[in-house]
Amino acid sequence: FFDVTLAPLLVLRWDGVPTIGEQAKRMMQKLGELYYAENDNDEQLKMEADFAQDLEAISPSLQVEHQARYGPRPSLGERALVHRITHRSFAPCFKDLSHWTLHMRWQAQLLLRSLLLWGEGAILSEMGPLLSAMSKCWDEEEKALKAIMEENLRIVGALLRREEDVDLILIVGMSLLGQSPLPEFQERSSLSGASQSSSDRKSVV
Secondary structure, eight states: OHHHHHHHHHHHTTOSSHHHHHHHHHHHHHHHHHHHHHTTTOHHHHHHHHTOOOHHHHOHHHHHHIIIIIOSOOOHHHHHHHHTTHHHHHHHHHHHTTOSSHHHHHHHHHHHHHHHHHHGGGGGGGHHHHHHHHHTTTTOOOHHHHHHHHHHHHHHHHHOOSHHHHHHHHHHHHHHTTOOOOHHHHHHHHHHHHHHHHHHHHOOO
């Protein structure tokens, strides 16, 4: 039930009709509460609740983005619920970013925004595929859609918390330009990527 319901709600959260977006937001909140209540005996979720970090401690830049543009941070129940689908949702989402129909490209960008905001650090282990997919969208002719894409990239930038994250951006960016990154960047990124993947599996906060 949760998995089937989530993706459409994550897209509708940013619907152009404000009442639809607000209704999707309220439904996400209720699903988060339901998921948390049904899994209150889950040891991993309990640990995450006990040791949850404020968003400002995780990413001050994303905290600013939330306050200015998106409202309060989603609850732990919502984030844990969305984290169930993030990694298997990234690949089809990235593919649809350059779909031949405007409707599919639009939905993909809106879904990506939600996966970034609810999944938070989960995107860091997918940075290569993400930037590769985004590089195919630079010539997007629909101005409103390109604005959404640029906003998504701003969220990605806000999620970069460490020197190693920036190194990863440099490596991927140089690869997309057909250049070879420096060996020390490659080595540091390999180590940080493995560390980040392990961290993502352990926690959603």
